[in-house]
Amino acid sequence: MEVNEIISQVNTIFKDVLDNDEVVISADSTANDVDEWDSLTHIQLIVAIEKHFKIRFSSGEIQGFKNVGEMCAAIKNKLG
């Protein structure tokens, strides 16, 4: 799966978790760019992403992501 497709699927997860169909994320997006992306929704986003892609991150990986693009690149690597 290519990163763009992963970002598209992650965008759908964001819309569902944040309950906001207007949310549009890109590779450059960070928590500062999305109003509803607070500490609790962050947990729900990661849980939903891990379940959707059937992967697990480490806490170190999560803390190291600078933006959505880095996370999606990590997802791509885990999917192989």
Added chain:
Amino acid sequence: MKQGDLFSQTFKISESVYNGFLSVFNDRNPVHVDSAYAQKLGFREKIMHGNILGGFLSYFIGECLPVKNVVIHLQEIKYLKPVFLNDELNFSAKITEVHESVNAIGFSFVFENVQQVKVAKGKIQIGIIT
């Protein structure tokens, strides 16, 4: 705690639990306080508030796990059968997922009455605060 871990607990909807719920939340809908009314609706007697089971879930998460630094992120419960005053319920829960990256744990759970009939089931996700 790890995926597959099982937990069980017995709860009773005693007079004190029922009266406490009524006293605190004041939901005195006749189906919950008037057996004659409940019988007209097809129940054998007044039925208990579903959210009494929510209280048992709170007790399970807050008091029965091996750690205390927990909060509930979300829970979902389906009520399958009515429960009645003085019913004893066997509660069982299983860890279905662990998300170490964000210290979140998911459980599935079921409540059964003494006839081993499932009266409710659902899911809970908790967070471990570190």
